[in-house]
Amino acid sequence: xxxxEFEFKCSHNKFLELEKSKTSENPGxxxxxxxxxxxxxxxxxxxxxxxxxxxxxHHLELTRDLAKIFNNKFNFNFPRPKDIMGEGPRxxxxxxxxxxxxxxDVNPKSRIDITDTPDQIVDKIGKSHTDSMQGISYDPxxxxxxxxxxxxxxxxxxxxxxxxxxxxxxLNKVQYKTKLSDxxxxxxxxxxxxxxRLLSDRHYLDTILGKGxxxxxxxxxxxxxxxxxxxxxx
Numbered sequence: 001x002x003x004x005e006f007e008f009k010c011s012h013n014k015f016l017e018l019e020k021s022k023t024s025e026n027p028g029x030x031x032x033x034x035x036x037x038x039x040x041x042x043x044x045x046x047x048x049x050x051x052x053x054x055x056x057x058h059h060l061e062l063t064r065d066l067a068k069i070f071n072n073k074f075n076f077n078f079p080r081p082k083d084i085m086g087e088g089p090r091x092x093x094x095x096x097x098x099x100x101x102x103x104x105d106v107n108p109k110s111r112i113d114i115t116d117t118p119d120q121i122v123d124k125i126g127k128s129h130t131d132s133m134q135g136i137s138y139d140p141x142x143x144x145x146x147x148x149x150x151x152x153x154x155x156x157x158x159x160x161x162x163x164x165x166x167x168x169x170x171l172n173k174v175q176y177k178t179k180l181s182d183x184x185x186x187x188x189x190x191x192x193x194x195x196x197r198l199l200s201d202r203h204y205l206d207t208i209l210g211k212g213x214x215x216x217x218x219x220x221x222x223x224x225x226x227x228x229x230x231x232x233x234x
Contacts, residue, residue: 034059035059035062036062036066038059038063039059039062039063039066042060042063042081043063043066043067043070043078043223044219044220044223044224045216045219045220045223046077046078046079046219046223047079047081048079048081048082049081049082049083049084050063050081050082050083050084051083051084051086052083052084052085053085053086053090053100054085054090055090055100057083057085060081060083063080063081064080064081067079067080067081068080074230074231075230076226076227076230088151088155089151091148091151091152091155092144092148092151093105093110093111094109094110094111094112094124094125094127094128094129094148095107095109095110095127095128095129096110096129097129097144097145097147097148098144109123109124109127111124112124112125112152112184112188114188114191114192114195115192115195115196116188116192117192118185118189121181121184121185121188122178122181122185125149125177125180125181125184126177126178126181128145128148128149128177129145130143130145130146130149130173131143131145131146133146134172135169135172136150136165136168136169136171136173136176137165137169138150138161138162138165146173146176147161149176149177149180150164150165152180152184153168153180153183156183156184156187157183
């Protein structure tokens, strides 16, 4: 109950993901409490489905286990949430293809952001990690860098990696990076413009956030009161 009660007063956004342990010599306590805090964030809203990445599945499994244990012990009704997984492979870092692409990476050149300008995208793809081998081929084991770019290409064009390789087999890596940059710029352009439009309309965003906050507060307050009653805190 200590962890659960603590979470209802905190946001797990303040804590590091487990992945960060790989790049930190002295990880904080938040690294280890994160799975419990994430579970509490899900359960307090009685979520039935949660969009997660492959690396978060084990956290959701913990959430389901905690819901089952809590329900059995206190005769409660937490749903056991199901995962909503996106299709396709995990995109890797542009600078380190052995790690996933992450918004929390300290190096901004490791990822493509929705708000990136065309010049920034061209620069990031141009400086992305590849290898010294000739040609364009898909081999995640021996050519992780170029294989990652091919996966990004396939995702943007809704094609198979094999088709992309066939189309680009006559290109060298510089030419291929230029082609991929153009594809990303073209596809992200409308999304980037809409994002800029929304971010510039503070009144609209504040209104949406305010309404969402009100709805969320009602759900969490009701859940918290029922939870206190079930465990005998009232």
